[in-house]
Amino acid sequence: MAILSKEEAKQILEKVISFSTADSLEASLSGSGRGNIRYARNSVSTSGFNDDISLGVTANFGKKSASSTINEFDDESLKKVVNRAEELAKLAPENPEFMEPLGPQEYKESKTYFQSTADISPEYRAEVAKNSIGPAKNKDVTAAGYLEDSTGFSSIMNSKGLFAYSQESELEFTVTMRTNDGTGSGWVTRDYNDVNQFNAEEASSIALEKAIKSREAKAIEPGKYTVILEPAAGAQLLGNMLYNMGARQADEGRSFLSKKGGGTKIGEKIVDERVNIYSDPFNELVPANGWSGDGLARERTSWIENGVVKNMSYGRYWAQKQGVEPVPEPANGIMVGGDATTEELIKSTKRGILVTRLWYIRAVDPQTLLYTGLTRDGTFYIENGKIKHPIKNMRFNESPIIMLNNLEELGQQQRINGNLIPVMKIRDFTFTSLSDAV
Numbered sequence: 167m168a169i170l171s172k173e174e175a176k177q178i179l180e181k182v183i184s185f186s187t188a189d190s191l192e193a194s195l196s197g198s199g200r201g202n203i204r205y206a207r208n209s210v211s212t213s214g215f216n217d218d219i220s221l222g223v224t225a226n227f228g229k230k231s232a233s234s235t236i237n238e239f240d241d242e243s244l245k246k247v248v249n250r251a252e253e254l255a256k257l258a259p260e261n262p263e264f265m266e267p268l269g270p271q272e273y274k275e276s277k278t279y280f281q282s283t284a285d286i287s288p289e290y291r292a293e294v295a296k297n298s299i300g301p302a303k304n305k306d307v308t309a310a311g312y313l314e315d316s317t318g319f320s321s322i323m324n325s326k327g328l329f330a331y332s333q334e335s336e337l338e339f340t341v342t343m344r345t346n347d348g349t350g351s352g353w354v355t356r357d358y359n360d361v362n363q364f365n366a367e368e369a370s371s372i373a374l375e376k377a378i379k380s381r382e383a384k385a386i387e388p389g390k391y392t393v394i395l396e397p398a399a400g401a402q403l404l405g406n407m408l409y410n411m412g413a414r415q416a417d418e419g420r421s422f423l424s425k426k427g428g429g430t431k432i433g434e435k436i437v438d439e440r441v442n443i444y445s446d447p448f449n450e451l452v453p454a455n456g457w458s459g460d461g462l463a464r465e466r467t468s469w470i471e472n473g474v475v476k477n478m479s480y481g482r483y484w485a486q487k488q489g490v491e492p493v494p495e496p497a498n499g500i501m502v503g504g505d506a507t508t509e510e511l512i513k514s515t516k517r518g519i520l521v522t523r524l525w526y527i528r529a530v531d532p533q534t535l536l537y538t539g540l541t542r543d544g545t546f547y548i549e550n551g552k553i554k555h556p557i558k559n560m561r562f563n564e565s566p567i568i569m570l571n572n573l574e575e576l577g578q579q580q581r582i583n584g585n586l587i588p589v590m591k592i593r594d595f596t597f598t599s600l601s602d603a604v
Contacts (some may be wrong), residue, residue, distance in 0.1 A: 168197040168217030169319055172331045172334045178221070178239060179323035185248045188225040188255065190267050191325045195458075198318030199284075203291035206310040208299045213291060225251040229264040232257070235348040258284055263338075263483045267324040275330070280360040282409045283335035284317040290361075291315075298370040299343050302496055307350075307371070307377050313340030315361065322461055330457045336584075337361050341370055342543060343377035344604070347502050350383075351555070351604045352376025353523060353543035355398055359453060376522060376544035383556040385600055387548060392518035393595040394511050397580040397587040399521040399541075404587060406527070407535055407566040408443060408499045411469055413478040413488070415540070422535045422567060423475060432475050437570035439473040445496030452584050454497035461495045469496065473570075503588025511577050511591050515557040518554060519595075520546040524562070535565045559604075560597040569595065 170178070175195050178585055182193045197219030204212045224233040225248070232254030236247040296312050302309035314337070321331040340419035343352040352373040358364050385586040407422075414431040416423035423431045447454040457463050460482065468476045477493060485492035512520065530536040541559045548554065569592050577589035 168199045168219050169317060169333070170195070170219070170321075172321075175319065175321040175331055176323070176329060178244070178492050179321060179329070180491070181241070181278070182221070182223060182244050182248060183325050185245045186225065186252065186325060188227055188325075189253050190226045191266050192224040192226075192247070192322070193221065194320070194322045195219070195261055196318065196320045198316050200314060200316040201286060201288070201291060202312065202314040203295050204312045205295045205299060208308050210292070210295050213288065213293065213365050215288075215460075221247065222545050223247050223251045224421070224555055225255040226267070227255050228466060229260040229262070229266065230255050230258045231261060240316075259600040267326045268328050270327040271330070271457070271461055271463050273330055273456045273463050274448060274550045276447045276456045277450065277478060278359055278455065279317070279333040279335050280362075282390070283337055283359065283361045285317055285359055286315045288336070294339070294366040295368040301367070301374055303420065304342055304375060305337060305378060306346050307345060307374055309341055309374075309518040310344075311339065311370075313339045313366075318456065322457075322459075324442045324461070328461050330461055332455050332457070332483045335359055337364055339364065339366065339369060341373050343370075343373040345377050345381050347381065349604060350377045350379070350381035352378075352380060355582065357581060375545075379546070379553070380544050380556040382555060383545070383558045383604075384547075385558045388560055388597040388599050390594040390596055392515060392591065392593045394508065394515065394518060394520045395590045396508060396520070396522055397582050397589055398523045401585060401587045402524060402527055403537060403566040403569065404443070404501060405499060405585065406529075406537060408469060408496060410535070411475075411478050411533075412495070413493075414484040416478055417484075417488070420533070420604075422533055423478060430478070432478060434475055435471065435473045436567060438573040439474045440573060440576060441470055441473050441570050442468075442502040444468045444500055445498050446500060447497045449498070449500060449586070452498045452500065452581055454584065458494035459495075460510040462492055464494050464497055467493065467496065499585040499587075501579070501587055502576070503586075506575060506577040506589075508577060508589050511575060511589060512548055512553065514575070515548045515591065516550060517590075518548040519557065520548055530563065532586070533579070535567055536563065537565065538563050538598075540582075540603070542603065548595045559601040561599045561601060563596050563598050
């Protein structure tokens, strides 16, 4: 029962709405089936499959609201969850920012579901682990990885006539390779909606090669360096910028988009003019749901265009307060890249550092988007256009705003966690200390 068709979901939600006596009712119904396999120390440790389906109901009386959830779908259970939400809503305090549910909306369909992913079998998952573990063993390396595949649906309905439904499928894979002498580490991540785009052996070979090449890393002095950030390294810093572009935070002076003395930086150039970032739920490489959680339709939205802030996200309450149309938060992030490969960017670098990934990232100053964190799983020193040797990991202090103002060159895009991120060559990236962690 975990994956319901559009008609099956609609029938349940219509029944839920019919049981309500509230001023308005909102209901969400979703389900998923998830398979996985995990391996460590070159051996499978766990594997399995689970499915789940749940219904959430929010009842509104005036500006009073309350929610209740359930995972039983007979009539009595549906009545019970509606009654519980209504009883709690009558006891709740008024919400001064309450917004009436949306009426009917029109949605464009995004291709987020692939039957190929839904058909993944336990045998396929075992083959993925085999294609990762086998090559690692042959090179005196230990692999630890995780594959999860999922299919699911999401649907919402309210008493004002809104109904939305979508199906999605996804595969996520990560593997860490460690040399058995304990001195080298490599890592890779992959995610797709369509499993036919995934090659476990190819992905694992990248992590394996980095592990071998990163053995016996040397220490270099912290400081400002030209860096080549592979897409996985740049993705989290860019995401921390994109998903903090809310108008309310900016208007209230709590954001990197707030201006001193009041106002926002909308329409202002804040980064290099080569930076273009947008979201598009209908992009074929990174498709996403065409509607947000409150039922707003998503469209392609430009956030930064030629270095200029073009849009900020507006929730429905804040949009009404400011007299503008609401703008949903992005469902994905797409940064326009260039044609250069990582290898070509390395060749054009006299001295610099290649960074595979960043982790343990923490905010230092939200208003400047200053973050700190560490490199890991493959950090290399570049000299005269070639990788000279692996280096020890380092702590960085950097802001994506400063980083994108120090842009030297953009390379090819790669899908990372549902986003499209280019490899980036950045000058004067700040490293503050060494780390002995491999």
